[in-house]
Amino acid sequence: MKLRLAVKIGLGLFFLFLVLGCFLPLAARVTEQGAYTEKVELISDHFDGFRYFNPEVPETLPSPSSQAARWIWNRIFRTNWSEWPNQTDFLPGVPPVAHGQEGSLRVTPVGHGTFLIQLDGVNILTDPMWSERCSPLSWVGPKRVHQPGIRFDDLPRVDAVLISHNHYDHLDLPTLERLAKTGMPRAIVPLGNRDLVRSSEIPMVHELDWWQSVRLSSNVTITLVPARHYSSRTPWDRNRSLWGGFIISGQSGNVFYSGDTGYGPHFREIALRFAPIRVALLPIAPFHARDSEESQGYRQAIHMGPTEAVKAHIDLGTPVSIAAHFRVFQLGLDGFNDAVDVLSASLKDHHLRSDAFVVPMFGQTIDIPPAADVSLAPACEVHSIGWRPFGTCPPQYRFAEGIIPLSQHVARQTSCFMEACSTADSEMLPVN
Template sequence: MAVKWRFLLGGTLVLCMLWACSSVPGYRGPVSENFDGERFRNLAPEYREKSLGDLLRWVFNREREEQWRWLPLEAGPALPPARVREGLTVTFINHATVLVQVDGINILTDPIWSHRTSPVSWLGPQRYHDPGVRFEDLPPIDYVVISHNHYDHMDLPSLQRLWERDQPTVVAGLGNRKLLAGAGIEKVVELDWWQPLAVNGQLTIHGVPAQHWSTRTRLDTNRTLWMGYVFASSEGPILFAGDTGLGPHFALINERFGPMQLSLLPIGAYLPRWFMRDNHLSPADALEAHRILQSRQSMAIHFGTFPLGDDGQTATVARMLEVRDRAGLAAEVFWVPVPGGIYGVGAQLVSLHASYR
């Protein structure tokens, strides 16, 4: 009976995805180093794209590390400031959603306030804690950066709420403008890897490579570009790595921009390794990326909110703390944040409730 329901659930999810996303457009443009005229590709020659068969093999043979449960958040002692004119402040909200405040500009990464990460509101992976900052408590958002079009990173309901409230400029990889415009978002800038977007005299947003993939349905795989971002600021370069596996792009980013002042690095959805390795960092991989980037400080993201891999809700945090401590890094060098944690980079924690120890 359990197998029957798994097939029924899987079939329903596939039908919902095809219904919601069959019209997702692909990029049309010249052939380049990372685009063959139809689909985008990763830098690593050994990268292996997972097939539908691989996906089904994982889905029907899952061995979850632990049972996820709802974790209520403790009330934080502070809210993010309205603006940061001097210094750099970052607030971990949930998943890959981080508020970056620098040079008087408020940037939000991969915003998601929805209860589920899915094409429909009633099915799909659900969240297991509230966002660390209520939507209503966000300061005005100037720029939103989107790493790729997966539902947990490009959440259209959250983007529509932000557009209705603040009309921010939304920055995304090549091929994503049409989908966003169809959701009513009028200010969209598409970037290629290594392409800059000047914000003001002090701040520039650069698209940079990531090792991942894109799809809203299996019919449009890799037809839009995935990426990370470097915010070149008066406080130094800040990397939002997006969703990524460990690949040659980290060394290239370091070569081009120098040591990072801060790196936002994903650590979740990394099990099973045979399936996730190419596309998701493990805690140990994130520590290696921190080293390659020569990052002065790093923050773990993309964990503990949605059960997207077989890794556990709390086990991922424990493993990150273990590998960090074994490497001899202080908690202030590689943060493992609690949702709602507010950090002043290069300084002590701004928030009293900010970090796992």
């Protein structure tokens, strides 16, 4: 018994130093690439000039180095971790259609944060992840339990990729590299992520701040919206890039992909700006604190569990909500079925039908009937040389000198024309 314990301790220390040794050069490479150097100069309500933060949410996360050490220790010794299957029995579904018809809306859950959204003739992937592990290393880190719902080779041509933040389970460079070889999709990312995504050979990468929009086609607009989370690729780059969710607006309705987020008032604000929301893709796990040092309060601040997801569903106007972020990677203490069981109980507690919040079968396409009388959400029209007002713009505009907050935009609105826009925006999506 003592020998077994000594072996475990030795292995734990070995892997700790090994992983940290791999992270150190990775951090240097990220700095060399300048992945986090392109910052908005103007301080905002979620950027202090150096790091991004969640408004009205205290920063109480343990230090990155202690987090990494505790995660490795807990994984090796399985401290309080529930048993998950090594691999589920699963065969991918029927390959999706090449393109949905104009006015149609189809959502195919691939697993975790990955969805194929086919909207008004456009194919969009959220946080594409086809790798076996969500880790900087292919041989260590959380391993996939459920295979992707769509075989990679069965994907239709992808027109755009939406990246919510830079964590390895959402920004997977090997998958992006594979996508780049299939037809060069465009990528839309939060601020500070452009160079990292470009390193995957996807050349057209478009950065947005919260509430900024781009036109993907004449019928489809993409808007980055707030989320309560954080960013990091190494223990040393905490919150150097932004995170967020996305509203995809088309003639057939508005689709909301939240990305990773805690519950907060931003859901009501998103609903007010983009109602009606027809479909919401919301995470339901992980929702248990990982150890005694990580408070349950902070866990809930950055991740929604099923109970909070139902509250968000209500705040958003009870759209067709589809569960995300469950049964693929074991990222916390939750059991394999815990999130689904708690979701069912929470729906009953709120007197909602059991099918009000869909627990999808990965790979099974969900057809959303076309909505009548749904127009494009208010946005800023994007030209090849920058931004100009289009209807009622989001509360922040990009100017040559930085981001103009809502309180200043009324007096400045007449100057937000093409000639006033930064040339740095020259790679934004043109209007088709």
